[in-house]
Amino acid sequence: MFAPSQHDVRSFFCEAWRKQRAAETMSPMETLAAEWITRHPEYHADLADREAALAAVYTVEDGRTNPFLHLSMHLSISEQVSIDQPRGIRQAVELLAARRQDLHAAHHEVMDLLGEMIWQSQRSGLPPDPHAYLDRVRQRATR
Incomplete structure (x- = not known):
């Protein structure tokens, strides 16, 4: 695994951004x-300064989203869709993106549900429930 x-995560994103530029x-x-x-673009300055990125601390009290967590979740969802795992997530995300007419907006909705699944797992001490997660994404895509 x-x-x-x-x-490693922060270095990866900073290096990807450096290479892109x-x-x-x-x-x-x-x-x-x-x-x-x-x-x-709100993350560009954070990613442009590798040393500051490695040292940064993001807390809820600061009122800032952790750009590395946010971008990692985008990658996770992209990977789930690419391999259709859990089975059916590709179709559900594509439907949600079509309904919202925006893949990025759809990702943000799925991200909330992914975060909720992880939080529930941590809170309960049980493994993440991919079926409940997929059901929630499907519900979101059909309303």
Whole structure:
């Protein structure tokens, strides 16, 4: 199982953004990350300063979204859709994106549901429930 450290995750996003701006060759994952970073100009300054990014602390009290968590969730959802895991997530996300006429907006809705599933798992001590998560995404896509 791949378990990158906070340092690894932050370095990955900063490097993907640096390569994007320098028009350097990127891996497929870096390319996908750079696409999501481009859609979030509010994070560009955070990602441009690698040392500050590595040292930054994001708390709820600060009222700022952690850009690394947010971008990681975009990548997670993109990966779920690409491999259709849980089975049916691709169709549900595509339907939600079509209904919202915006893939990015759909991702943000799915992100809320993904975060809720993780929170429920942590709170209950049980494994994440991908079926309940998929059901919630489907419900969102059909209303």
